[in-house]
Amino acid sequence: MIRINLLPHRELKRKARQQQFAVLAGLTVGLGVLIIWGVHEMVMDKIDHQNERNQYLQNEITALDRQIVEIKSIKEKIQEMLTRKEIVESLQGNRVRVVHMLDEVARQLPEGVYLKSLKQTNEHLHLAGYAQSNAWVSTLMRNLDTSPWMESPLLIEIKAATENGVRLSEFDLNVKLTESPKEDGYAEGGEMAEKITAAVGQP
Numbered sequence: 001m002i003r004i005n006l007l008p009h010r011e012l013k014r015k016a017r018q019q020q021f022a023v024l025a026g027l028t029v030g031l032g033v034l035i036i037w038g039v040h041e042m043v044m045d046k047i048d049h050q051n052e053r054n055q056y057l058q059n060e061i062t063a064l065d066r067q068i069v070e071i072k073s074i075k076e077k078i079q080e081m082l083t084r085k086e087i088v089e090s091l092q093g094n095r096v097r098v099v100h101m102l103d104e105v106a107r108q109l110p111e112g113v114y115l116k117s118l119k120q121t122n123e124h125l126h127l128a129g130y131a132q133s134n135a136w137v138s139t140l141m142r143n144l145d146t147s148p149w150m151e152s153p154l155l156i157e158i159k160a161a162t163e164n165g166v167r168l169s170e171f172d173l174n175v176k177l178t179e180s181p182k183e184d185g186y187a188e189g190g191e192m193a194e195k196i197t198a199a200v201g202q203p
Contacts, residue, residue: 100149101125101177108143108150112136123177125150130168134158137171144175152176 098120105118105127113136115129131137141153153175161170 104147104149108140108147110136110139110143113140120177125175125177126172127175128170128172130161130163130170132168134169137169137173141173149178150175151178 101120102118105115105125109115110131112132113129115127117126117128119126131140137155137158141155144150144153153173156172156174158169158171161168
């Protein structure tokens with residue numbers, strides 16, 4: 001007996017293949033979406049991590065900037081203190097030098113000469129006063145030239161004058177101050193004050 005299959009087997013096979021393709025396509029799409037999501041999450045995680053590193057570095061840079069500003073401020077304060085220290089040391093040195101200079105003027109001033117003014121300009125000292133004669137002015141200049149604190153006296157003017165009915169020689173001269181004394185040993189204290197007072201006082 002001959003059996004005849006009346007079912008549309010080709011159509012069934014075609015539908016079966018279509019179903020298989022749809023399942024495979026779905027699985028492929030799902031796998032692709034899963035891979036894309038995984039890659040996206042991994043990239044986003046790395047981006048977040050890098051952003052955290054960048055923020056940390058930015059915070060550290062900001063802290064370093066503040067420290068740099070503080071260090072600069074400290075350096076400026078140190079420089080200001082050093083400048084003040086140098087000024088104080090310079091003033092102290094000048095004070096000692098002025099005392100020695102006045103003492104030396106008193107030492108080198110002859111008995112026949114007295115001063116009416118004494119003025120220092122940089123490294124020069126201007127002396128103005130009266131002498132009993134021109135010879136006393138010459139003696140004063142020689143004394144100043146041999147002084148360890150002074151050198152190169154220069155007479156600017158000398159002229160006749162009358163003070164309290166007495167004929168005198170009025171003089172102006174400059175003398176250069178030396179950087180350091182050529183010898184040591186100078187009186188200080190009361191003797192120095194007396195000589196300075198006698199040098200600049202009235203006759």
